[in-house]
Amino acid sequence: xxxxxxxxxxxxxxxxxxxxxxxxxxxxxxxxxxxxxxxxxxxxxxxxxxxxxxxxxxxxxxxxxxxxxxxxxxxxxxxxxxxxxxxxxxxxxxxxxxxxxxxxxxxxxxxxxxxxxxxxxxxxxxxxxxxxxxxxxxxxxxxxxxxxxxxxxxxxxxxxxxxxxxxxxxxxxxxxxxxxxxxxxxxxxxxxxxxxxxxxxxxxxxxxxxxxxxxxxxxxxxxxxxxxxxxxxxxxxxxxxxxxxxxxxxxxxxxxxxxxxxxxxxxxxxxxxxxxxxxxxxxxxxxxxxxxxxxxxxxxxxxxxxxxxxxxxxxxxxxxxxxxxxxxxxxxxxxxxxxxxxxxxxxxxxxxxxxxxxxxxxxxxxxxxxxxxxxxxx
Numbered sequence: 001x002x003x004x005x006x007x008x009x010x011x012x013x014x015x016x017x018x019x020x021x022x023x024x025x026x027x028x029x030x031x032x033x034x035x036x037x038x039x040x041x042x043x044x045x046x047x048x049x050x051x052x053x054x055x056x057x058x059x060x061x062x063x064x065x066x067x068x069x070x071x072x073x074x075x076x077x078x079x080x081x082x083x084x085x086x087x088x089x090x091x092x093x094x095x096x097x098x099x100x101x102x103x104x105x106x107x108x109x110x111x112x113x114x115x116x117x118x119x120x121x122x123x124x125x126x127x128x129x130x131x132x133x134x135x136x137x138x139x140x141x142x143x144x145x146x147x148x149x150x151x152x153x154x155x156x157x158x159x160x161x162x163x164x165x166x167x168x169x170x171x172x173x174x175x176x177x178x179x180x181x182x183x184x185x186x187x188x189x190x191x192x193x194x195x196x197x198x199x200x201x202x203x204x205x206x207x208x209x210x211x212x213x214x215x216x217x218x219x220x221x222x223x224x225x226x227x228x229x230x231x232x233x234x235x236x237x238x239x240x241x242x243x244x245x246x247x248x249x250x251x252x253x254x255x256x257x258x259x260x261x262x263x264x265x266x267x268x269x270x271x272x273x274x275x276x277x278x279x280x281x282x283x284x285x286x287x288x289x290x291x292x293x294x295x296x297x298x299x300x301x302x303x304x305x306x307x308x309x310x311x312x313x314x315x316x317x318x319x320x321x322x323x324x325x326x327x328x329x330x331x332x333x334x335x336x337x338x339x340x341x342x343x344x345x346x347x348x349x350x351x352x353x354x355x356x357x358x359x360x361x362x363x364x365x366x367x368x369x370x371x372x373x374x375x376x377x378x
Contacts, residue, residue, distance in 0.1 A: 015300025028062030074227025182232030
């Protein structure tokens with residue numbers, strides 16, 4: 001539909017930023033290597049990680065990449081689906097074909113590796129809810145919708161689970177979004193953030209209260225629709241490259257200032273910082289009219305594989321080191337950081353080429369075979 005899609009086909013800088021965000025999560029989770037076999041929580045002194053002095057920020061705050069993923073998804077989904085009148089009919093099949101095969105494969109791999117680890121150590125590694133209930137929730141990608149006791153199996157996939165509900169809200173609201181993309185997406189985002197910042201979790205609520213479990217879902221929907229609202233603002237011409245260049249550092253400084261707030265300072269800083277990075281990256285894309293950064297598109301393709309494979313790789317490395325060297329302090333050596341990051345990157349690129357794309361095509365072919373029109377023709 002005319003007027004509902006920006007002229008750019010791909011946002012290459014955004015794709016590249018997804019790869020960098022996935023790498024940030026690797027550094028945040030590097031602390032897992034130092035967790036001994038314990039029943040539940042164990043606090044790690046992250047400063048023992050290799051190159052901590054030089055990379056302290058990404059070791060300490062790499063988890064904020066998750067919010068950035070959500071915001072980028074909202075922007076990209078609006079770009080892809082807003083102007084496509086047939087989008088709602090193909091939406092869920094496309095999501096299933098893209099996400100579920102690799103999620104299923106890594107779920108199975110982690111289940112096997114956790115079984116080996118538990119047999120050896122008497123407890124699971126990092127994510128301890130390895131039971132039938134959580135396996136079935138993971139199977140349906142519903143493992144962080146509020147039914148869970150905590151993260152389980154391939155733990156990082158929790159953010160993927162919450163994003164499924166953001167997709168559902170987007171799918172429901174898509175016809176209305178076409179009529180008023182910014183006017184609808186912005187209030188939805190603001191409403192979600194209001195719930196989070198207005199203490200959706202009461203101070204006296206027990207740790208496993210339903211409200212506590214719903215905070216990540218509400219936050220995810222907020223970031224997703226905030227990304228959609230940014231697309232609507234760019235579409236209207238309110239956010240062009242010069243304005244984005246000015247607003248990005250303003251938001252970054254605001255995030256730094258807000259981080260000192262006693263209540264919700266951390267959440268406010270993440271929110272401002274997320275959109276500071278999104279604005280800066282988007283400004284690069286808007287001035288790149290000749291696709292000079294087209295390599296970023298191919299690099300970004302690996303981000304999903306990196307995100308889902310890095311924990312199985314980490315668990316496999318721990319099993320190998322435990323069996324051969326007997327001490328996890330070897331992970332303080334820089335070579336192990338290089339091995340972990342390098343193996344995760346290779347797994348991401350290999351997964352996209354040899355697992356994700358073929359599986360996606362297979363799912364779409366199978367769905368095509370069972371279309372009512374094809375059966376009638378046969």
